Amino acid sequence: MTRAFRTFDKLRFGSLKLRIASLYAGLFALVLAVVVLVAGNALSRFGEASATRDLESNARVFDEILELRARQLRRSSEVLSRDFGFREAVATNDAITIDSALESLKSRSDANAAFVIGVDGKLLASGDARIGNPDALWYPLDEGQQRGIIAVGGELALAAASPVEVPDTIGWLVLAQPLDKAELDRLAKLAAVDVEARVMLPAAMPDWMLSAPNDSVFQRAEGQSTLFHVSPLPALQDDLKPRLVLQHSLDASLAQYTRLQIWLVALAIAAVLFVIALSWRVARTVTGPLQKLDEATRAISEGRVFELKAETDDEIGRLADSFNKMSSAIEDRERKIIHVGLHDGLTGLPNRKLFVEQLDQAVRRLDDSGRLMVVYADLDDFKVVNDTLGHPAGDRLLCDVAAHLRENLPDALVARLGGDEFALLIDNLGSDRSLAAIASEILVCFQRSLMIDGQLAESSASLGIAVAPGDGRDGTVLMKNADLALYRAKSEGKAAYHFFEPSLDEEARKRRQMELDMRMALRDGGFELYYQPLYGAVEEELKGFEALIRWFHPELGFISPAEFIPLAEETGLIIPIGEWVLREACQQAATWPGELSVAVNISPKQFASPGLSQTIMQALAHGELSPKRLELEITESIFIANVEKTLSTLHSLRALGVRIALDDFGTGYSSLSYLRSFPFDKVKIDRSFVQAISKEVNAHAVIRAITTLAEALGMETLAEGVEQEDQLEVLRREGCRYIQGYLFGKPTPAADLGNIFGDVNDKSKRLSA
Amino acid sequence: MAQKDREFVPGTLIVARGSTVAFPNLDNVRHSIYSFSKAAKFSIDLYGRDQTRTQGFLIAGTVALGCNIHDEMRGYIRVTDTPFAGKTDHNGFVTLTSVPAGGATVGVWHPRLRSPGNETSSDVTISSGSQSRRYKLRMR
Ligand SMILES: [Cu+2]
Numbered sequence: 001m002t003r004a005f006r007t008f009d010k011l012r013f014g015s016l017k018l019r020i021a022s023l024y025a026g027l028f029a030l031v032l033a034v035v036v037l038v039a040g041n042a043l044s045r046f047g048e049a050s051a052t053r054d055l056e057s058n059a060r061v062f063d064e065i066l067e068l069r070a071r072q073l074r075r076s077s078e079v080l081s082r083d084f085g086f087r088e089a090v091a092t093n094d095a096i097t098i099d100s101a102l103e104s105l106k107s108r109s110d111a112n113a114a115f116v117i118g119v120d121g122k123l124l125a126s127g128d129a130r131i132g133n134p135d136a137l138w139y140p141l142d143e144g145q146q147r148g149i150i151a152v153g154g155e156l157a158l159a160a161a162s163p164v165e166v167p168d169t170i171g172w173l174v175l176a177q178p179l180d181k182a183e184l185d186r187l188a189k190l191a192a193v194d195v196e197a198r199v200m201l202p203a204a205m206p207d208w209m210l211s212a213p214n215d216s217v218f219q220r221a222e223g224q225s226t227l228f229h230v231s232p233l234p235a236l237q238d239d240l241k242p243r244l245v246l247q248h249s250l251d252a253s254l255a256q257y258t259r260l261q262i263w264l265v266a267l268a269i270a271a272v273l274f275v276i277a278l279s280w281r282v283a284r285t286v287t288g289p290l291q292k293l294d295e296a297t298r299a300i301s302e303g304r305v306f307e308l309k310a311e312t313d314d315e316i317g318r319l320a321d322s323f324n325k326m327s328s329a330i331e332d333r334e335r336k337i338i339h340v341g342l343h344d345g346l347t348g349l350p351n352r353k354l355f356v357e358q359l360d361q362a363v364r365r366l367d368d369s370g371r372l373m374v375v376y377a378d379l380d381d382f383k384v385v386n387d388t389l390g391h392p393a394g395d396r397l398l399c400d401v402a403a404h405l406r407e408n409l410p411d412a413l414v415a416r417l418g419g420d421e422f423a424l425l426i427d428n429l430g431s432d433r434s435l436a437a438i439a440s441e442i443l444v445c446f447q448r449s450l451m452i453d454g455q456l457a458e459s460s461a462s463l464g465i466a467v468a469p470g471d472g473r474d475g476t477v478l479m480k481n482a483d484l485a486l487y488r489a490k491s492e493g494k495a496a497y498h499f500f501e502p503s504l505d506e507e508a509r510k511r512r513q514m515e516l517d518m519r520m521a522l523r524d525g526g527f528e529l530y531y532q533p534l535y536g537a538v539e540e541e542l543k544g545f546e547a548l549i550r551w552f553h554p555e556l557g558f559i560s561p562a563e564f565i566p567l568a569e570e571t572g573l574i575i576p577i578g579e580w581v582l583r584e585a586c587q588q589a590a591t592w593p594g595e596l597s598v599a600v601n602i603s604p605k606q607f608a609s610p611g612l613s614q615t616i617m618q619a620l621a622h623g624e625l626s627p628k629r630l631e632l633e634i635t636e637s638i639f640i641a642n643v644e645k646t647l648s649t650l651h652s653l654r655a656l657g658v659r660i661a662l663d664d665f666g667t668g669y670s671s672l673s674y675l676r677s678f679p680f681d682k683v684k685i686d687r688s689f690v691q692a693i694s695k696e697v698n699a700h701a702v703i704r705a706i707t708t709l710a711e712a713l714g715m716e717t718l719a720e721g722v723e724q725e726d727q728l729e730v731l732r733r734e735g736c737r738y739i740q741g742y743l744f745g746k747p748t749p750a751a752d753l754g755n756i757f758g759d760v761n762d763k764s765k766r767l768s769a
Numbered sequence: 770m771a772q773k774d775r776e777f778v779p780g781t782l783i784v785a786r787g788s789t790v791a792f793p794n795l796d797n798v799r800h801s802i803y804s805f806s807k808a809a810k811f812s813i814d815l816y817g818r819d820q821t822r823t824q825g826f827l828i829a830g831t832v833a834l835g836c837n838i839h840d841e842m843r844g845y846i847r848v849t850d851t852p853f854a855g856k857t858d859h860n861g862f863v864t865l866t867s868v869p870a871g872g873a874t875v876g877v878w879h880p881r882l883r884s885p886g887n888e889t890s891s892d893v894t895i896s897s898g899s900q901s902r903r904y905k906l907r908m909r
Contacts, residue, residue: 084803084837091805120885142909166805167835167843168880168887 016290020283025276032268040261047257048250051227052217054193055248059215059229062197062244065187066158066233069177070147073160076109077175081162086173090116090124091166098125105175113152113176116164117141124171130154136239137161141172148236149199152176156199159236174236194252198245199233205243214243225250289316293323300327344416346395347402355415355423359475362427363468371429375442376464376482380494382420385457387642393452397459400450408445422461423479429467439465439497447495462489463497471500484508491566514564515571517553522576527551529584530747533756534599534718535739537732542757544597544631546740547585548747549577569605578606579615586623586630588750593757599631599661607638613652620656627657633684635663639674650678661718665706675713683710685736687721693730700730707735770834770844772800777834777844781880786829786850793821800839806832808848831878831887845880870895875902883907 080086080101089097102114102125115126121138123131130153131137140148141161150159157176163169177183184197202210212218215231229246292308299306306327308320342354350358362372379401386394398420405414405422413425424442429435446461464486472478481500487508489498521527531545551559568574582600589598606612620627632653638646653660661682662674666689675683685706692699703719710717719731722741731739745756771778773795784790794800794816802813802822808830813822815838826832826848834844847854853873857863876890884907893902 082840088805092810165835165840166803166833167840168833170805 015287017280017283017287020286021276021279024279024282025272028275029272032271036261036264036268039264043257043261044254047254048219051193051248051250051253052219054253055195055217055227055229055246058191058193058195058248059217059231059244059246061191062187062246063231065190066244067147069158070160073109073111073158073175073177074146074162076105076111077114077160077173078162080105081164081173087164087166090164090171093124095125102173109175111175111177113157113159113178114174116171116173118171119169133237133239136237137172137174139238140236141174145234145236148234149179149240149242150174150176150235150237151240152178155180156201156240156242161236193248195246195248198247200243200245202241202243205245209243209245219250225254286316289320293319296323296327300330305331347399347416349402349406349422350413350415352415352417352423355413355417355425356475356479358413359425359478362425363473363475363478366468366473369431370427371431371470372468372478373424373426373429373435373438374466374468374478374482375424375426375439375497376417376466376479376486377422377424377442377446377461378486378490379420379422379446380460380462382459385459389452389455389457393455393457396452397448397450397457401446401448401459404448405445409442412442423482435465435467435499439463439499443495443497460495462486462494464489464500465497466500481505511567514559514567515573518551518564518568518571518573518577521551521553522573522580526554527577527580528749529581529588530749531588531598531753532740532747533745534597535744537728537737537739542596543738544599544629545589545592545753546599546633546747547581547588547601549581550747565603569603572605574603574605575609575611578603579619582615582619583622586619586625588623589629590623590625592753595629596757597629597631597659598625599633601633601663604635604637607634607646607649612649613656616653616656616658620658628659631659631661631682633661633663636665636667636674643677647678664720666702672709675709675715679713680715682716682718682738684740685717685719687719687741690719690721690727690731690741693727694724700734703731703736704734711735770846771795772836772842775800775836775839775842777842780843781845781847781856783847783849783854783856784826785852786848787825787827788848789823789825790846791821791823794818800842801837802834803837804832804834806830808832809846812837833880843880847878868895870897875904877904877906879906879908881909883909 083101086098086101088094089101098116102116106112106114113126113131115131116124117134117137118124119142121135123134132151132154137150141163146162147158147160149156151157152159155178157178159174159176161172161174164171164173179199181198184199188195188197200209208220209228209230212228212230215229217227217229219225219227227248227250231244231246233242233244235242296306296308308323342351342357343349344351359374366372379398382394382397385397398416401422402414402416405412405424409424409426411426411428413427415423415425417423426438429438443461443463446459446463449456449458451457464482464484466472466478466481466485468478471481481504484504484507485498485500488504489496492498517526528550529547530550531547533542534544534546535541536543549561549565551561551564553559565574568577585598585600589596592598602612616630616632619625620630634650650660659681660678661684662680663684664686665683666686683706685703689699689703689706693703707717716737717735718738718740719727719736720740722728722731722739722743724743727741728739728743748756770782770790771793775796775798778795782790792802792813795818797818799815799817801815802811802824804811808828809824809826809832811824813824816822826846829848829850832846832848834846836842853865853868855863855865871894873893873895874890875893876888878886878888880887882888889904889906891904
């Protein structure tokens, strides 16, 4: 049974409705089929049994009818056999009289044969009856038998006999009635059921009938089922053994039950059809809502909103309810995801994607007279805030700026592009408004000061501005141009704005080209190192050289380091370039006589790179140069960022055994605290102080202050850009240890250094004399 | 042969050929007498009490007598032309005397003897002196 169900489960219906309906209808049909089968069987059995019973009682009825007939015959014969005249005729063998008497008896009694048999067994008179063998009758008659079957003219007949006594029996009057088919059929009509009766002799009977038990009903199927009842009949002729054979067609009597069975089957089929219809309906009430749910699910997956109606408060209704809840939850979440995808998580401002979309739409909407402004903003020195106050502080500053922008520029679409970059879109600018005024207003909005953990954080921004349609009719172009303008604003100094100009495009192209050229120069040995002598003012001798990079472009000729170094810094190319400089300088210095040192500039980015120490060690090892002959020149700008990290890097460099000099001292961020925080080996006094010597009165005092301080801190001092004798004089007097400048020598290619080793010493000797 | 209590008394009577037998009616009812036997065919109409009819028997043979109105009444008269005839007693014994020696035919008759004519016969040789024979009969 379980397996049957499993097989059923495996059937593919494709429709739950069909599956439920066929399951129930199938089960019902099965049960009904069993009932019909059992009932039909019982009906057949009942029909058979009752037919058997009927036939048995029929057999008894037949016996009685035959008996009755025989009695009647006998009474008829007795009347004649007792008649005195007839007896006399028989006794005197008066054949004519006897025949006439027999004839009248026959007509009176419906008999078809009447005859007299003498006591000696001879046929005395037979009328026209053809009695084959009268002797055979004699014994039963002589025995006193009064009734039985005889054969008359080859036909069986029912006979009754009465003795003719005068007073002794001289013979018997026998009266016979035929038992032919017509007569038997007539008798059969008296029976309760439809029977066919035959009187048969054993010779005419088939074997199966002969061997069948007497006086009992048996069934025989030959083509159709028939019930038989065979019973012996008394014979009045001792060579006859007649049997009464009753037969009854079982099929015929079962036919009425068959009709009943057909009705039963028809009723069952009708019931099954009814159940199919009903279970189809029931299945539909289940699958209908499922179908709707399926539809709704599909609608939602296609992004349409779909509300299911909960028509009932049963499971289906609750399912619809839950489905609606789920649907709205999905919608909510989708909105959130879209929001997250299009907005900046920190400030809640639109992100780059949304900004670009909105910009594209705004550009498309732009009419002939309209203008549109795209502003790229970058917070100045935001990295410093992050580095000094920590990232949470930086985030708070960003949020504050964002909120302030939104508040003060309600007409602008403000977006955060990432990091410290913002973008603004100001639409619907009339031709009369001053763009510069708007730019200033925006600039002011970025200027915030905020107390974070007791420390003041200040912000300002540089702005790059592109205006449509003049600077482009396409969002991407506008954004690129605003970016270029921002680049220019940044490079021109911070907290300023710059409008896009077509020349910026050209500059950008040039920068890209220069970057490519730098890479090629690095690869093909396009860079060269020049060396400028460093002169010891006290010892009056050559102390070393500062290595300066030179680039002779194959097409553009000489390019100033001031031009390409910032770009190299910006693009990161400064790292491989600096590496090359270190290796080249170390290798060169190793060829120099004596203890001449080499000074190499380390850019801020190079300084911050993690591999610096490694690079320096390799350069020293490669050139087989003593570390103490290498001097690294760094600028104060390295202190702007993380001071602690800077100090630890300085100490690790110092641990290599190299000397470290502070370059350009006195410019920019100069702070004496830097000098205190790290024991530099040398301080390089900026050339501006040297040039001031001839012009300003108190220049001497400044230089003296620096040298005094340096001396107090145990640092050497070097003056750059010394070009005149009087400058040298002052510097020497104020205690400056080293001199560098055109007075002693220009930067010179390595190949020409050989001459200098002597020259410089000569010159210093000449000066000191 | 009387008719008494609706019976012929005696039931069987042996007479010599040529004899005449009287049939007195000793009953209160009336009787008739008939016979269809070959030896004597006659019919006597009903006659009443204390009346007598007579009938002569000229042919040897067996005569079965009946009463037309009382079927159960039977009487038999055996007309013989030999002096050596007798009726047995109740035990079936009869003694014939003075039968001359030599070949003879013995016939045995009984109304219910199962044999044609209710009689069987066999040839015997009579010797002088007393003899006894035994016949076995099949009865109806
Ligand atoms: Cu009488």
